[in-house]
Amino acid sequence: MTSKPEALPRVLCVDDEPHLLAALERTLFDQYELVTATSAGDALTVLKHEPPFAVVVSDMRMPGVNGADFLAEVRRxxxxVSRILLTGYADTESAIAAVNRGAIFRYLSKPCPREQLIEAIDAGVALHRRHEIERQLLSTTLAGVVKLLSELLAMAAPQAFQRASFLQACVRHALPKLGWSEPWRYEMAAALSQIGCIGIPEGEADPLSENAEHAETAWRLLSPIPRLESIALMLRYQTSVAPEDVGSEVMQGATLLRAALHLQTLAPHKIDAAEVLRRLRMAKPALPGSIVEALADFRGAWSEQRLERVDKLQLGSVLDQDVRTKTGMLVLSSGHELTQAAILALQRLLSTDAIEHTVRVRLRLG
Structure with missing residues (x-):
């Protein structure tokens, strides 16, 4: 049986002159799966709705948004995605500036020989593959580390873990609407958001204080870990406004955490979705409208409470009550999202008749 041929790398070419795009198609059709667009706006639409691309090649001079600014937005x-800019002689300084600020991988002067263009695209494809391998490694390997740290937080600071579980649920609810790339980074930030509360007496940590000690502590704990630098910064600024020089990813991640913390303070109150929306819009410092809208209906993402047998608990359910032993010792607090480890711990306690046979939970919908 013959093996399935490897798919050609996907390349998006952007130029406002159709005859130049046709020339690129003739040059590259046998090397790559080629898609074309005649403007930056059309190209962004293609990127949003079509399968992922390895490389984007753009001309510098286009009406409206020029190639350098377009590729900067692609980078954001x-x-x-690897980004290549085609420039004329007069655009060289602009291209160099774009390279220096990290917006593009390479720039090529026109007219560009076929061999040189293919060499640059091949290098871009190789870079994209390395990024994808690294992303998969980060999202799987680091997920195990985060899970361990979360379990430690659950044991050492149950109330803080309850907040972190709530924030995780908020972030998972909002991300599909926000459409941000690499959503696992924001989920990881939510899971670790309260790690700095370990060592702070329960009840003394103010999760929304602008100078929250736990936010600074979380940053100090995580920033030395390779590849967690941006997540550490999200945690540092989760209760305040991040400076612009930290980058858009950190700014939007920190703001989403702050919005989720505001929502968490509203959770105990019996208020409807319209009131939740109104209060989020009144938050200070102001929250972006896109984030407010993404979180406004969060309360509807959970089922009504139900009584569940401990031996029938489902992964991902959220406790709607504190679980205590029959002697009164707190085991898990209300709001705890049940992991496999938490369910096994409860079932072990049940086997020794240390806890009641049923608990109140809520289930995630959809």
Whole structure:
């Protein structure tokens, strides 16, 4: 049986002159799966709705948004995509400036020989593959580390873990609407958001204080870990406004955490979705409208409370009550999202008749 041929790398070419795009198609059709667009706006639409691309090649001079600014936006939304800029002699300084600020991988002068263009695209494809391998490694290996740290937080600071579980649920609810790239980074930030509360007496940590001690502690704990630098910064600024020089990813991640913390303070109150929306809009410092809208209906993402047998608990359910032993010792607090480890711990306690046979939970919908 013959093996399935490897798919050609996907390349998006952008130029406002159709005859130049046709020339690129003739040059590259046998090397790559080629898609074309005649403007930056059309190209962004293609990137949003079509399968991922390895490389984007753009002309510098286009009406409206020029190639350098377009590729800077591609970098912001799709950081793993390699970006190549085609320039005329008069655009060289602008191209060099774009390289220096990290917006593009390479720039090539026109007219560009076929061999040189293919060499640059091949290098871009190789870079994209390295980014994808690194991303997969980060999202799987680091997920195990985060899970361990979360379990430690659950044991050492149950109330802080309850907040972190709530924030995780908020972030998971909002991300599909926000459409941000690499969503696992924001989920990881939410899971670790309260790690700095370990060592702070329960009840003394103010999760929304602008100078929250736990936010600074979380940053100090995580920033030395390779590849967690941006997540550490999200945690540092989760209760305040991040400075612009930290980058858009950190700013939007920290702001989403702050919005989720505001929502968490509203959770105990019996208020409807319209009131939740109104209060989020009144938050100070102000929250972006896109984040407010993404979180406004969060309360509807959970089922009504139900009584569940401990031996029938489902992964991902959220406790709607504190679980205590029959002697009164707190085991897990209300709001704890049940992991496999938590369910096994409860079932072990049940086997020794240390806890009641049923608990109140809520289930995630959808």
């Amino acid at each position: 939304q799709y950081p793993a």
